[in-house]
Amino acid sequence: MENFSLDQLQQQLLRGTLSCERLVLYYLQNIVNTQELNAYVEVYADEAMDYAKALDIKIKNQPESLGKLFGCVLSVKDLIVHKDHKVSAGSAILSGFESQFTASALDAVLKEDAIIIGRTNCDEFGMGSDNTNSHFGPVRNKIDKSKISGGSSGGAAVSVQADTCLVALGTDTGGSVRQPAAMCGVIGFKPSYGLVSRFGLVAYASSFDQLGIIGRHVSDIDKVMSIVSIYDENDATMYSDGLYSEQEAIKKTSYRIAYFDQAVHTDGIQAEVYDAFNNSVDKLRSMGHEVNKIGFDYLEYLVPCYYILTTAEASSNLSRYDGIRYGYRSPKAKTLQDVYTMSRSEGFGKEVKKRIMLGSFVLSEAYYDAYFSKAQQVRQLIRQKMDEIFENYDFIILPTSPVVAWDIDQKPSDPLAMYMADIYTVLASLTGMPAVSVPNGNNSDNLPFGIQVLAGTKKDKNLLLFAGQI
Numbered sequence: 001m002e003n004f005s006l007d008q009l010q011q012q013l014l015r016g017t018l019s020c021e022r023l024v025l026y027y028l029q030n031i032v033n034t035q036e037l038n039a040y041v042e043v044y045a046d047e048a049m050d051y052a053k054a055l056d057i058k059i060k061n062q063p064e065s066l067g068k069l070f071g072c073v074l075s076v077k078d079l080i081v082h083k084d085h086k087v088s089a090g091s092a093i094l095s096g097f098e099s100q101f102t103a104s105a106l107d108a109v110l111k112e113d114a115i116i117i118g119r120t121n122c123d124e125f126g127m128g129s130d131n132t133n134s135h136f137g138p139v140r141n142k143i144d145k146s147k148i149s150g151g152s153s154g155g156a157a158v159s160v161q162a163d164t165c166l167v168a169l170g171t172d173t174g175g176s177v178r179q180p181a182a183m184c185g186v187i188g189f190k191p192s193y194g195l196v197s198r199f200g201l202v203a204y205a206s207s208f209d210q211l212g213i214i215g216r217h218v219s220d221i222d223k224v225m226s227i228v229s230i231y232d233e234n235d236a237t238m239y240s241d242g243l244y245s246e247q248e249a250i251k252k253t254s255y256r257i258a259y260f261d262q263a264v265h266t267d268g269i270q271a272e273v274y275d276a277f278n279n280s281v282d283k284l285r286s287m288g289h290e291v292n293k294i295g296f297d298y299l300e301y302l303v304p305c306y307y308i309l310t311t312a313e314a315s316s317n318l319s320r321y322d323g324i325r326y327g328y329r330s331p332k333a334k335t336l337q338d339v340y341t342m343s344r345s346e347g348f349g350k351e352v353k354k355r356i357m358l359g360s361f362v363l364s365e366a367y368y369d370a371y372f373s374k375a376q377q378v379r380q381l382i383r384q385k386m387d388e389i390f391e392n393y394d395f396i397i398l399p400t401s402p403v404v405a406w407d408i409d410q411k412p413s414d415p416l417a418m419y420m421a422d423i424y425t426v427l428a429s430l431t432g433m434p435a436v437s438v439p440n441g442n443n444s445d446n447l448p449f450g451i452q453v454l455a456g457t458k459k460d461k462n463l464l465l466f467a468g469q470i
Helices: 006-015 020-033 045-061 104-111 154-161 178-184 218-228 271-286 299-320 336-347 350-362 368-392 415-422 426-431 460-469
Strands: 040-043 073-077 115-120 167-172 187-190 210-215 256-260 290-294 395-399 435-442 448-454
Touching: 006 020, 006 218, 020 040, 020 045, 020 073, 020 115, 040 154, 045 115, 073 154, 104 167, 104 218, 115 154, 154 167, 154 178, 154 210, 167 187, 167 218, 178 187, 178 210, 178 435, 178 448, 187 218, 187 460, 210 218, 218 460, 256 368, 271 290, 271 395, 271 435, 271 448, 299 350, 299 368, 299 426, 350 368, 368 395, 368 426, 426 448, 435 460, 448 460
Parallel strands: 073 115, 073 167, 256 290, 256 395
Antiparallel strands: 040 115, 167 210, 187 210, 187 435, 395 448, 435 448
């Protein structure tokens, strides 16, 4: 099943050469065979099998009533809520919590007969680049179990990499879908901000968080996007027009493509990633595309700007986890003050605490103007510059990550070094523009890396069309 697209699976299901029950059994067996990767925190085996059997009856007796995603087996990141199912955001602070409603995007795919096979492991509240910050332990890369999967949607990426599902729904705040996709050798897509409802996504940084899609085939991502990109009045940040199905994909024989020379020529990028990127530039030119290197004055501000703003938003969003309303409450607490401080101290992990403290600092009265306000201004300058570039170019290309997957036990002595792994992915997140990571080869140790393509806002369909071509 590993190389089949959804269209191919659906053809087999309609011909009767494959059944949904057999398909789900195949994926469930692969989950069992790859348990040591720790990609899942919960598997919905019985529920998925029951739904598969019901779908087989529908295929046989009422094929005209089938949804557009029948036969699409999905995994769902542990940051996307599902009614009457647990969601923990990779954190102890939500231990035992069950959602009372379903995320709008997840509800949309369920209405089209998708099958949810389980929820996947992730960095706590989406905070991390290597999926080692989860309360449930690290996610391992199937290619080399001693390596990270990438993060924060590491479980989602590995669920596709290990062929335990066809498509994974993740979330992307600063590259959390694209970076693990690159490190696992699959495709990761982040849509334009406002194109898919965030209602039902556990919040990290609200002006950055987005649903993301991971798969092996661009056509599968395209089909899922056409379902989840629908207007939702529960999300005030959504566009009311220009949604995915309304966009027109214009296929060209020659695109104008830009890349940032100083972003690629840096000491931080590994030699094999650098060489592969340059080879891709040459290949695109040989295909008839115009590829130019251009300057970008704000490169050094991308990561600082991103982390100032996201930690500020996180400190606000995560204030709701107080041990009072839901989730973990410290059994040692004796006073109300104890409940607040001990529940949060014991329930949150180290990385989350660090970011809450950073966010509280930049929002403090003494430093608000120096940090938060300035970062907002820089974000606007970056957005304006990107808009100018897309007036003259169709796409921007960058490596997805400057490095391949590192050892799980490897922690940089400089904490900023981990954050710098996001240098290429945070640009699309700061500007709200769509971006996709596609595989771009493997290094000498067989570890994969990706190339990232960015497009202008609401050019998602054009972006996926181009991704399919390369």
